[in-house]
Amino acid sequence: MKRNVLVIGAGAVAHVVCHKLAQNNDVFGKMYIASRTLKSCDAILDSIKKKKNYKNPDNEFSSKQIDVFDVPALIDLIKQLNISIVINVASAFCNMSILEACIQTGSAYIDTAIHEDPKKVCENPPWYANYEWKRKDRCTEKKVTAILGCGFDPGVVNAYCALAVKHHFDKIATIDIMDVNAGSHGKYFATNFDPEINFREFHKVWTWIDNQWVQKPVHADKLVYDFPVVGEQPVYLTGHDELHSLSKNIKAKSIRFWMGFSDHYINVFTVLKKIGLLSEKPVKTAEGLEVVPLKVVKACLPNPKTLAPNYTGKTCIGCLIKGKKDKKNKELFIYNICDHKDCYNEVEAQAISYTAGVPPVVAAMLIANGTWDVKTMVNVEELDPDPFIELLGKNGLSTAVLENTPSKKFI
Known part of the structure; x- marks a missing residue:
């Protein structure tokens, strides 16, 4: 059974993520993009149609509105849409809310940057230990795949x-x-x-x-x-x-x-x-x-x-x-x-957004086919690099x- 995907965020990187998912939509089930403003989501979907980037024209994106800081609402959305892979390309301030919703629903989680607390700047290292790594045991217990920092750098x-x-x-x-x-x-x-x-x-x-x-x-x-x-x-x-x-x-x-x-x-x-x-x-x-x-x-x-x-x-x-x-x-x-x-x-994106947006899509493809569906929390260097780098080249x-x-x- 193909896995449904939810992209969270509607900025420059999300724009690339959605285009590349569309180009590979035969790999996935239903695809959704969610953000605070539907207008931003719909602009991305219009761009995909303009560039004719849907590989399978019958599997188009749908847009949803969500406040990701409202974790119960996000959990409800993930359950309602039967999402099994979440690609988080929203602000880094949102990471912990989205990760929590994935842990509670069992959905795989991918992000491209470390979580940030708006009130703290350049905290003492290692930064992952301040936030994401504290939830690794819960990911392992719940058998949730969480791939951290999967843009280009990090990623x-x-x-x-x-x-x-x-x-x-x-x-x-x-x-x-x-x-x-x-x-x-x-x-x-x-x-x-x-x-x-x-x-x-x-x-x-x-x-x-x-x-x-x-x-x-x-x-x-x-x-x-x-x-x-x-x-x-x-x-x-x-x-x-x-x-x-x-x-x-x-x-x-x-x-x-x-x-x-x-x-x-x-x-x-x-x-x-x-x-x-x-x-x-x-x-x-x-x-x-x-x-x-x-x-x-x-x-x-x-x-x-x-x-x-x-x-x-x-x-x-x-x-x-x-x-x-x-x-x-x-x-x-x-x-x-x-x-x-x-x-x-x-x-319709610049190279900085492109290099950040392609990798999480490739990671989602590797989760979908089981290669990277590791059922725990990892950083990219802990995974086999060969299939990732090969698939990046094809994308x-x-x-x-x-x-x-x-x-x-x-x-």
Whole structure:
């Protein structure tokens, strides 16, 4: 019996998720998308029809309205629709509510980012231990498959690390995850996904060095790397979700995350931060209105979904991994290249949304066919990477492996 799927959220990543589910709708039963606003859901469904992306025209999406913080209502919706796979691509603030509803209904759960508490920023590591991992025992007891952090980073990069362990290394010394967007959206300043979540990441840097958590200032450590296809790009040491599970599940002395930013981005970010506009704490205006500066900035910036039509260039995301194989030093760069224009032509989205939206659909397909239906809570690196990476390639995200990467590529 084919499994019914519920997508929760109607943002830029949900847009891609629904397109890719439609392209693979022969694998699933009935498909639904739910959010606070039906209008946003229906706009995604209109896009799918416009691009003629339903593989089976008789199995179309239906849209539903839901407040995911109302857990009893969400439980009722999951039961009513006979949902057995939930793809959570709503705000990271919603994770625990949606996970709880899945545990109580027995539905498989997939998300793309760690849960966040709106009142807390850059908590002490490991972040997963503060929230999701506390419910692992209940997932095991209820035989609920919960796959955490299954976007690209986190997600695919975790699978790249698992691939390295399984096929390429006897011992891993260091992992450097690097994410660059060598593209242009034509706006003076914008973020490629939710600005609020984006900026909350940049209050402090937690990184894994010499087998321990180290805290560093934001944008303090910079290097230039000569990437395949997109060439030399500046990247900055940044804290990120995947470090918090990889440091537990992969034996490596140091695991770091580097993200690419232009000088212009850094300048604008620095000004916004120094004058307090990136604060998540409420302030009062002269008129007595209480506002959250970060939410005001979010409201002023372009919606990430609107960037897609004019985006040009490519992204490169990968893992530079160093270690030993057969007692010899070895170095690999495992990566993906994604083109903004190609993504727009296929699903009317930009590459950042595309790289985040394809992986949870592939995970859902692997749950549906039993390959990844593990009946417990896992992070991606705990699963067999081979079927995942193979199926990603068939769905628009190919993987390349560059061997013998010279260390001089770090400048």
